[in-house]
Amino acid sequence: MKKVGYFFLCFVPLIASICLQFVAAIPIMGICLLQICFSNLLEGRKVPYEELIMQFYSQFTNQSYAMLTSIVFALSGILLYGIWYTKQFKGSMQIPWKSFTKPGLIIGILLLAPGLQTLSSILTTVFASLFPKWMDFYMDLMESAGFSSSSPSLLLLIYAVILGPIEEELTFRGVILSSAKKALPFWAANFLQALLFGIFHMNLIQGIYAFCIGLFLGYICERGCSIWLSIFLHIIFNFWGTCISTQGTILENPIVAILYFLFSILFGILGLFLFHKNTSSKNVKHFHEVSDM
Numbered sequence: 001m002k003k004v005g006y007f008f009l010c011f012v013p014l015i016a017s018i019c020l021q022f023v024a025a026i027p028i029m030g031i032c033l034l035q036i037c038f039s040n041l042l043e044g045r046k047v048p049y050e051e052l053i054m055q056f057y058s059q060f061t062n063q064s065y066a067m068l069t070s071i072v073f074a075l076s077g078i079l080l081y082g083i084w085y086t087k088q089f090k091g092s093m094q095i096p097w098k099s100f101t102k103p104g105l106i107i108g109i110l111l112l113a114p115g116l117q118t119l120s121s122i123l124t125t126v127f128a129s130l131f132p133k134w135m136d137f138y139m140d141l142m143e144s145a146g147f148s149s150s151s152p153s154l155l156l157l158i159y160a161v162i163l164g165p166i167e168e169e170l171t172f173r174g175v176i177l178s179s180a181k182k183a184l185p186f187w188a189a190n191f192l193q194a195l196l197f198g199i200f201h202m203n204l205i206q207g208i209y210a211f212c213i214g215l216f217l218g219y220i221c222e223r224g225c226s227i228w229l230s231i232f233l234h235i236i237f238n239f240w241g242t243c244i245s246t247q248g249t250i251l252e253n254p255i256v257a258i259l260y261f262l263f264s265i266l267f268g269i270l271g272l273f274l275f276h277k278n279t280s281s282k283n284v285k286h287f288h289e290v291s292d293m
Helices: 002-009 011-042 049-060 063-088 103-130 132-145 154-181 186-200 204-224 227-244 254-277 281-291
Strands: none
Touching (some): 011 049, 011 154, 011 186, 063 154, 103 132, 103 204, 103 254, 132 204, 186 204, 204 227, 204 254
């Protein structure tokens, strides 16, 4: 019965995260409304109710307020799932500095990022050609968040590159994967957390490649015996996608694009090899023994 309980527990963080996004929007909505009312008051304007609603909608849906909501959500999630992960599953939030002093391990994770970005680009291209309406929705979503810009905003960088990866890793490779492993073998537990990670993104294009990336992140966390290694890879992956992939004019040259594609795949394979070589299955066994105590 305990295994059944842990299996169903896997779905609770996903539902809680979706609810937390709405809760995080409440204080930002209040700030937005106060700003609009104060601005109208300074101008001595008596704004009709309908116009006030339109002003609020226009202001609240711009990129800055969307990113502020995301940041509040991420900070709340880090606190909630960090406590949950450490208390119930005895996960460690201490950074394993010893692991970060291994050149082969760090180089391996760094090389994985462009390979995974290329994989996500291939998946996006394939499914965009098959389902163009999915791609239109995805592009509108990315544009509204500011990801299509060649110069990402500071708020976007704070959320997408730092806070978002930490919150998502604690949720999916922390609480959900830990819970799933108590009910299922690792391969099945990893599949489940990656599937929920894809669903969490709530659009099909992003969800498909998030599922694939989630499988790799689960493997990194398990094999490396630390959630900080999957956080590190997630940060590098998001940094590459946010800051480097947007500077894509050089890839308009077909030869350069082909070379970039080939080297990204080779780097990804080499990165996976280096990571596997610099981690030990003995550490994984010890990791399981400690977490089950």
